[in-house]
Every structure is written in structure tokens, then in C-alpha cells.
Amino acid sequence: MADEAAFQFLHNEVIQYIYKSAESGETENGRHIAKLENMGFRVGQGLIERLTKDTARFKDELDIMKFVCKDFWTCVFKKQIDNLRTNHQGIYVLQDNKFRLLSQLSAGKQYLEHAPKYLSFSCGLVRGALSSLGVKSIVTAEVSIMPACKFQIMIQKM
Amino acid sequence: MADEAAFQFLHNEVIQYIYKSAESGETENGRHIAKLENMGFRVGQGLIERLTKDTARFKDELDIMKFVCKDFWTCVFKKQIDNLRTNHQGIYVLQDNKFRLLSQLSAGKQYLEHAPKYLSFSCGLVRGALSSLGVKSIVTAEVSIMPACKFQIMIQKM
Numbered sequence: 001m002a003d004e005a006a007f008q009f010l011h012n013e014v015i016q017y018i019y020k021s022a023e024s025g026e027t028e029n030g031r032h033i034a035k036l037e038n039m040g041f042r043v044g045q046g047l048i049e050r051l052t053k054d055t056a057r058f059k060d061e062l063d064i065m066k067f068v069c070k071d072f073w074t075c076v077f078k079k080q081i082d083n084l085r086t087n088h089q090g091i092y093v094l095q096d097n098k099f100r101l102l103s104q105l106s107a108g109k110q111y112l113e114h115a116p117k118y119l120s121f122s123c124g125l126v127r128g129a130l131s132s133l134g135v136k137s138i139v140t141a142e143v144s145i146m147p148a149c150k151f152q153i154m155i156q157k158m
Numbered sequence: 159m160a161d162e163a164a165f166q167f168l169h170n171e172v173i174q175y176i177y178k179s180a181e182s183g184e185t186e187n188g189r190h191i192a193k194l195e196n197m198g199f200r201v202g203q204g205l206i207e208r209l210t211k212d213t214a215r216f217k218d219e220l221d222i223m224k225f226v227c228k229d230f231w232t233c234v235f236k237k238q239i240d241n242l243r244t245n246h247q248g249i250y251v252l253q254d255n256k257f258r259l260l261s262q263l264s265a266g267k268q269y270l271e272h273a274p275k276y277l278s279f280s281c282g283l284v285r286g287a288l289s290s291l292g293v294k295s296i297v298t299a300e301v302s303i304m305p306a307c308k309f310q311i312m313i314q315k316m
Contacts, residue, residue: 005208006234007165009201014172017197039175043167050163076164 007076011101014039015117033120040124041131048129051075061155064133065092072129077101090155094126095148102147115143126151165234169259172197173275191278198282199289206287209233219313222291223250230287235259248313252284253306260305273301284309 018032051071058064069081073096083095101118105111119141127139136156143149176190209229216222227239231254241253259276263269277299285297294314301307 005205006201007168009204010165010168010172010197012204013197013200014168014175017172017193018175035175039168039171042171043164046167046170047163 008101008104011121012104014121019117033116036117036120037124037127040121040126041128042124043121044125044128044130045132046128047075047125048072048132052133058133061135062086064130064135065094065153068126068129069094076125090157092153092155094151094153096151097148099147099149102143102149105146108146112143112146115146115149116141119143119149123151126153166258166262169279170262172279177275191274194275194278195282195285198279198284199286200282201279202283202286202288203290204286205233205283206230206290210291216291219293220244222288222293223252223311226284226287227252234283248315250311250313252309252311254309255306257305257307260301260307263304266304270301270304273304273307274299277301277307281309284311 015036018035052067055067058067065084065086069084073079073081077096077100079096079098079100081094082097083093085093085095099122101122102115105114105118123139123141127137130137130139130153136158138154138156139151141149141151173194176193210225213225216225223242223244227242231237231239235254235258237254237256237258239252240255241251243251243253257280259280260273263272263276281297281299285295288295288297288311296312296314297309298312299307299309
């Protein structure tokens with residue numbers, strides 16, 4: 001457990017740092033979220049390049065999604081995505097029933113409002129990974145019951 | 159290899175973020191280094207608390223250092239410290255012959271000047287870990303040949 005904690009603790013520090021380094025407020029919060037998302041994007045790009053350097057070419061979009069749900073997710077979060085759904089028209093929903101970066105927060109409702117801070121890096125991570133594989137997307141996340149979490153991916157046709 | 163890369167990539171992003179978010183200059187550089195060191199300090203505190211929660215009490219300072227060189231280092235950097243020396247008067251030198259956070263930089267001399275950026279987080283990491291174990295210290299690092307690196311710990315007697 002402690003073995004993988006370095007990433008997790010560093011992730012928490014980054015959030016705190018970004019939020020502390022500037023004023024608070026509606027617009028500021030949006031900018032912090034964007035910064036975290038951007039960091040995630042670049043980390044995702046780097047990681048997927050390293051992960052896929054010896055893999056065969058992907059068959060299609062769904063094949064890419066499966067790789068993200070299995071290999072990529074395991075690499076970063078030490079478990080696979082629990083459920084992958086798609087409408088076969090460019091929308092994918094990835095559900096993680098015990099999302100690692102939320103599992104440190106209390107499961108009660110009182111911290112639900114802080115969840116977006118803890119998800120935007122990971123949204124960027126997915127967007128970055130897909131982008132490096134040639135798939136342009138918009139990634140959002142939602143939490144209804146902690147620490148379960150859903151990532152929705154909307155593919156942007158080019 | 160890729161399995162542990164999330165921490166490494168995120169670490170790189172943090173450095174870039176901190177350096178990009180402000181002006182450059184002598185004093186600014188000092189502040190960035192301090193920020194990275196501080197982040198490392200808190201990550202180190204968190205990690206060591208988790209790592210030592212089931213370990214027996216340490217015999218003495220040297221015992222603590224050995225734990226840092228073995229268990230703590232392996233947890234964060236996936237290898238042990240290669241060499242630990244001490245003058246038995248409060249100074250310890252930890253040598254890592256292939257320091258993980260430098261191994262992505264070219265081994266040439268041209269990047270030697272950038273090394274401090276990549277070491278200050280880890281100096282803080284060690285200082286934070288020791289601090290949580292009740293040992294107050296000053297930690298500095300030096301690189302002579304990349305990616306080998308020496309951390310010097312000066313214990314502050316309280």
C-alpha cells in the first residue's frame with residue numbers, strides 16, 4: 001500500500017500548492033482546475049508514450065479505450081476500471097468503484113464539494129493519453145458516492 | 159519501468175509549473191527551490207508515517223538512517239541507497255549511483271546546472287521523513303557525475 005503512496009501524496013501537495021498560491025473565488029477556482037487538468041494532460045501524454053512503446057497498433061477506438069481502462073489505469077492507479085460503457089457514437093463512460101485519489105477523503109457527503117479538485121488532474125491524464133494516441137476528446141468526471149467515480153469521455157471528431 | 163513512472167512524470171510537471179508560474183532571476187530561483195523543498199518535506203512526512211506505522215521503535219539515529227536508506231528509498235525511488243557513510247558526529251552521506259529523478263536527464267555536463275531543480279524536492283523528502291521520526295536536520299545534495307548523486311544530512315541537535 002505504502003509502496004505506491006509517493007504519487008498520491010505528491011498529487012495532494014500539488015493541489016494544495018495551486019490552491020494556496022493564489023486568491024480564491026469563482027474564476028480563480030476555474031483557473032486552478034484548468035491548471036491541474038493541464039498538468040494531468042502532460043503526465044498522461046508522457047505515460048502513454050512509455051506504456052505503448054512496444055505494443056501493437058490499436059484496431060479501433062474501442063481497443064484504445066480498453067487499453068486505457070486496463071493497462072494505463074493499472075499503471076497509475078494500481079487497479080483496472082471496473083466498468084466501461086459506450087453508446088457507440090463517441091461517448092464512453094469509465095467507472096471506478098474505488099478511485100484511488102478519492103479514497104483518502106472521507107466517504108461522507110461533507111467533502112463532496114471538494115471532489116472536483118481531486119478529479120481534474122485525472123481528467124487531464126485521460127485526455128492526454130488519448131491525445132497521444134490520436135484521439136481528441138473532452139473528459140469530465142462526476143462523483144455521486146465517494147470514493148466511486150465516473151469519467152465521461154466525449155470523442156471530438158476531427 | 160513504466161509502472162512507477164506516474165510519480166516521476168508528475169514530479170517533472172511540478173518543477174516546470176513552479177518555474178513557469180513566476181519570473182526568473184537569482185532570488186526567484188531560490189524561492190522555487192524552497193517551494194519544491196517544502197513540498198518534498200510534507201510528502202516525506204506523510205510517507206514515513208505510513209511506512210513506519212507497524213515497525214518497531216528505532217534503536218538510534220543510525221537505525222533510522224538505515225531505514226531511510228532501505229525501506230523509505232525503495233518506496234519512493236524503487237532502489238536502495240548504494241552507500242551510507244557517517245562521521246559518527248551527526249553527518250551522514252547517502253550516495254545513490256543512479257538517482258531516479260536524474261536518470262531522465264542526459265548524462266552529459268550540459269545539464270549539470272539544472273540538477274538542483276531536480277534534487278530539492280528529494281532533499282525536502284528526506285528532511286520531512288527524518289523530522290517525523292524526531293530528527294531535525296539540514297539536507298543538501300550534490301551531483302558530480304549524472305545520474306549519481308549524494309545527499310548530505312547534518313543532524314541539528316535540539
